[in-house]
Amino acid sequence: MIRVDPQKCSGCLRCQVTCAFFHTGRVGRSRSRVNVVKIEAMGIDYPVICQQCKERYCTRCPESAIEIGAYGQIIVSPTLCVSCGTCEKLCPIGAIELHDDIPYVCDLCGGEPRCVEQCNMGAIWYEPDAGDSISLKVFKKKGRGQDPETKRVHYALEMTKDLRERWKSSVGR
Amino acid sequence: MWGDNMLYGYSGHILRVDLTSGKIVREKSDPRYMLKAIGGRGLNSLRLYDELERDIDPLSPQNMLLMGVGPLTGSLLSSSAYMTISGKSPMTGILGDSAAGGFFGPELKQAGYDQIILMGKADQPSYLLISDDHVEIKEASHLWGLDIWQTTSLIRSELGSNAFQIAAIGPAGENLVKFATVACNNSRMFGRTGMGCLFGSKNLKAVAVRGTTPISVADTLIYLDLCREIDHRILHHPEWNDRHALGSTLLIKALNNIGILPTNHFQKGVCDYADHVSGQTLARKFKVKNKSCFNCNIHCSRYYITKETESEGPEFETLCSYSSRIGVDDLKFTLKMAAYLNRMGIDAISSGETIGWAMECFQHGLLNKDDMDGLNFTWGNKETVEEILGLIVQRKGIGSAFAEGTRSLARRFGKGTEKYALHVKGLDVICGDPRGMKAFGLTYAIASRGADHLRAEPFFELTERYDEAEKRWGIRDIADRLSNNGKAVLVEHTERQALITDCLTMCKNIGLSMDILDFELASRLLMAGTGLDFTPERVEKDLRAIIDAERKMNIDFGIDSSMDTLPYRFTHEPLEEGPSQGQVVPIGEMVRQYYRLRGWDEKGRPP
Numbered sequence: 183m184i185r186v187d188p189q190k191c192s193g194c195l196r197c198q199v200t201c202a203f204f205h206t207g208r209v210g211r212s213r214s215r216v217n218v219v220k221i222e223a224m225g226i227d228y229p230v231i232c233q234q235c236k237e238r239y240c241t242r243c244p245e246s247a248i249e250i251g252a253y254g255q256i257i258v259s260p261t262l263c264v265s266c267g268t269c270e271k272l273c274p275i276g277a278i279e280l281h282d283d284i285p286y287v288c289d290l291c292g293g294e295p296r297c298v299e300q301c302n303m304g305a306i307w308y309e310p311d312a313g314d315s316i317s318l319k320v321f322k323k324k325g326r327g328q329d330p331e332t333k334r335v336h337y338a339l340e341m342t343k344d345l346r347e348r349w350k351s352s353v354g355r
Numbered sequence: 356m357w358g359d360n361m362l363y364g365y366s367g368h369i370l371r372v373d374l375t376s377g378k379i380v381r382e383k384s385d386p387r388y389m390l391k392a393i394g395g396r397g398l399n400s401l402r403l404y405d406e407l408e409r410d411i412d413p414l415s416p417q418n419m420l421l422m423g424v425g426p427l428t429g430s431l432l433s434s435s436a437y438m439t440i441s442g443k444s445p446m447t448g449i450l451g452d453s454a455a456g457g458f459f460g461p462e463l464k465q466a467g468y469d470q471i472i473l474m475g476k477a478d479q480p481s482y483l484l485i486s487d488d489h490v491e492i493k494e495a496s497h498l499w500g501l502d503i504w505q506t507t508s509l510i511r512s513e514l515g516s517n518a519f520q521i522a523a524i525g526p527a528g529e530n531l532v533k534f535a536t537v538a539c540n541n542s543r544m545f546g547r548t549g550m551g552c553l554f555g556s557k558n559l560k561a562v563a564v565r566g567t568t569p570i571s572v573a574d575t576l577i578y579l580d581l582c583r584e585i586d587h588r589i590l591h592h593p594e595w596n597d598r599h600a601l602g603s604t605l606l607i608k609a610l611n612n613i614g615i616l617p618t619n620h621f622q623k624g625v626c627d628y629a630d631h632v633s634g635q636t637l638a639r640k641f642k643v644k645n646k647s648c649f650n651c652n653i654h655c656s657r658y659y660i661t662k663e664t665e666s667e668g669p670e671f672e673t674l675c676s677y678s679s680r681i682g683v684d685d686l687k688f689t690l691k692m693a694a695y696l697n698r699m700g701i702d703a704i705s706s707g708e709t710i711g712w713a714m715e716c717f718q719h720g721l722l723n724k725d726d727m728d729g730l731n732f733t734w735g736n737k738e739t740v741e742e743i744l745g746l747i748v749q750r751k752g753i754g755s756a757f758a759e760g761t762r763s764l765a766r767r768f769g770k771g772t773e774k775y776a777l778h779v780k781g782l783d784v785i786c787g788d789p790r791g792m793k794a795f796g797l798t799y800a801i802a803s804r805g806a807d808h809l810r811a812e813p814f815f816e817l818t819e820r821y822d823e824a825e826k827r828w829g830i831r832d833i834a835d836r837l838s839n840n841g842k843a844v845l846v847e848h849t850e851r852q853a854l855i856t857d858c859l860t861m862c863k864n865i866g867l868s869m870d871i872l873d874f875e876l877a878s879r880l881l882m883a884g885t886g887l888d889f890t891p892e893r894v895e896k897d898l899r900a901i902i903d904a905e906r907k908m909n910i911d912f913g914i915d916s917s918m919d920t921l922p923y924r925f926t927h928e929p930l931e932e933g934p935s936q937g938q939v940v941p942i943g944e945m946v947r948q949y950y951r952l953r954g955w956d957e958k959g960r961p962p
Contacts, residue, residue: 189644190644190645191644192644192645192646192647192654192656193646193647194647194648194649194650194651194652194654195458195649195650196650196651196652199430199431199649199650200431202569203431203579206569207571207575208569208570208571208572209429209430209431209569209570209571209572210429210430210461210464210465210566210568210569210570211429211461211462211465211649212465212566212567212568212569213569219517220458220517220540221517222507222540222541222542222667223504223508223541224665225643225644225646225658225660225665225666225667227646281567300652302590302652303645303654331516331517331518335517349643349660350660352643352660353641353660353661353662
């Protein structure tokens with residue numbers, strides 16, 4: 183899985199732009215499988231990306247179109263998928279989202295994530311054996327009925343609470 | 356390539372909005388026009404040249420307000436984050452424009468627009484909402500009076516999405532302060548020439564944009580290679596570490612070390628307490644992490660927290676304008692003012708100059724408290740600084756005169772105070788004493804928007820690359836900041852380099868100051884990105900034509916060669932101490948040489 187250190191993230195979106203480019207051949211921030219939440223008023227930048235969670239909520243696909251690959255990544259079958267959006271609804275952190283009826287989710291780029299290559303802040307890194315170690319259960323209830331973007335914002339806020347406390351206590355050091 | 360009706364690189368549309376009638380028209384970008392205008396500032400300047408009625412009041416509905424991006428904006432190209440806002444400047448009456456990074460430009464691009472052209476004046480406070488193809492003029496009475504941070508957050512919450520990018524004005528823009536700014540991402544400022552005032556004059560509080568369409572480039576693999584080449588140049592640049600750690604704030608110490616840090620309104624170039632207000636001290640005491648514009652690999656910006664405020668920023672110009680330039684030795688106060696300026700939407704350089712001017716006039720006994728509604732403009736008087744800023748924003752009492760800018764303010768008081776109004780063509784001088792960097796002096800004098808460094812930022816003269824100067828231009832002195840020899844050659848070159856950086860909407864710190872972008876590489880990027888025939892010859896011809904067009908437009912606006920000069924101080928009063936001691940700028944000779952190199956006549960008129 184790809185781990186995140188929000189202290190190091192500058193919010194440049196390089197990961198996002200790179201992901202979109204290598205998966206679509208086109209440029210810009212949209213159609214990315216990693217999405218950086220930016221909350222300017224709090225200085226928060228947080229790349230939200232599939233955490234290959236313990237629960238694997240998205241695999242409860244009614245069409246059985248989603249399976250787990252050799253790296254622990256999510257694989258969506260284009261032939262079985264009927265674009266019902268269940269996976270998008272099930273993911274508690276907004277890491278899977280439909281664009282033009284196709285679910286976009288991190289595929290770990292075959293074990294060499296392009297986004298990680300391009301992050302020269304060290305804010306994201308790949309840990310091949312860390313999949314299935316994180317539980318997203320606490321976000322499940324909160325995220326119910328929300329769109330992916332809102333879920334990502336709530337997740338980012340929750341994951342940066344400690345960071346904000348650290349910053350405040352360091353004032354005027 | 357464009358024969359098949361497919362436009363690569365560009366978004367492909369121009370959005371025309373008439374705020375008076377409410378009419379909104381989406382037209383196709385014309386590839387033939389783009390081949391001349393390229394993008395960003397070039398696109399805006401040519402549009403003004405072609406369509407703007409010259410003899411108008413800048414605050415009238417006839418003035419145009421342009422927001423332009425380029426064919427590579429928001430792409431894989433590192434730091435392709437910028438957007439230029441242009442119009443006839445309410446501050447100077449000549450060409451006005453200002454560029455900022457952040458995330459607004461890339462979002463506009465993805466919404467499908469290369470340029471927004473706003474005309475007319477809304478009959479009530481309004482904001483423009485753009486969500487891909489959906490464009491709407493929305494009522495904004497409830498936002499009027501709110502500061503920029505409040506406005507940004509309220510629009511996002513009303514639209515139900517944090518993903519909207521907002522360019523907004525604060526109360527200063529609403530109240531038509533002539534040097535009001537537009538801001539995106541809370542602290543990325545379109546600072547100079549009063550574009551925020553132009554927003555206000557059109558009853559336009561903000562533009563909110565969201566775009567979800569990725570852009571196709573013409574030759575994907577070549578484009579990728581070229582972008583990686585740029586990345587490589589940036590990451591292996593000798594200044595990468597310092598710029599990553601401090602960004603532009605490194606200039607406080609750097610300029611102080613060479614004796615050109617504006618201190619007490621340019622009376623000195625060395626500041627005793629530079630260490631207290633330096634970028635290093637800011638980083639050590641208050642910075643909590645690095646921040647960045649869209650797709651940059653330097654991450655030069657910073658987030659800071661003090662007991663009173665927190666924000667991204669400030670950059671060098673704000674840091675200096677509200678410390679040494681006005682005699683303030685209190686970093687926390689400077690940070691507090693930086694946040695205030697960003698929230699209210701006022702340019703730090705121009706507002707700082709009005710204050711510095713007043714303080715110097717007090718020092719020489721030309722003005723006193725009675726002239727200033729009882730305010731005591733002594734050096735570093737923090738209470739006065741806070742009070743006058745509040746009055747400027749609200750245009751109350753003496754603040755209303757300050758809100759017109761230093762040139763107008765000094766004209767009003769007369770009595771010899773004009774001598775201390777440090778501006779060129781009505782735009783205030785930035786924080787860098789030209790006496791110790793001659794090519795910068797020339798840049799301030801000839802820049803098409805007034806005393807500005809970014810039009811040509813001839814950073815090369817500060818880098819001591821003597822051999823490189825010899826190799827490129829055959830003049831070693833170009834790398835000597837104190838020499839005026841060859842500086843017109845340098846400025847003629849870097850003015851075009853600045854323009855191509857603006858057209859590609861890259862960061863000028865990177866494209867220009869770090870010397871990353873050259874014309875040949877720019878041409879290859881443009882061809883790979885757009886598929887249009889942007890040969891090096893074509894690009895060079897375009898850049899020269901755009902610079903000429905800006906000049907011709909300014910001549911129409913009433914400038915002449917007598918205005919291509921510097922304030923008296925920089926040409927006649929030598930610096931008294933420090934590493935630039937004894938220096939003045941021999942401006943006339945450099946300007947004449949510059950005209951010749953530009954192909955203009957002796958009166959500075961293009962053919």
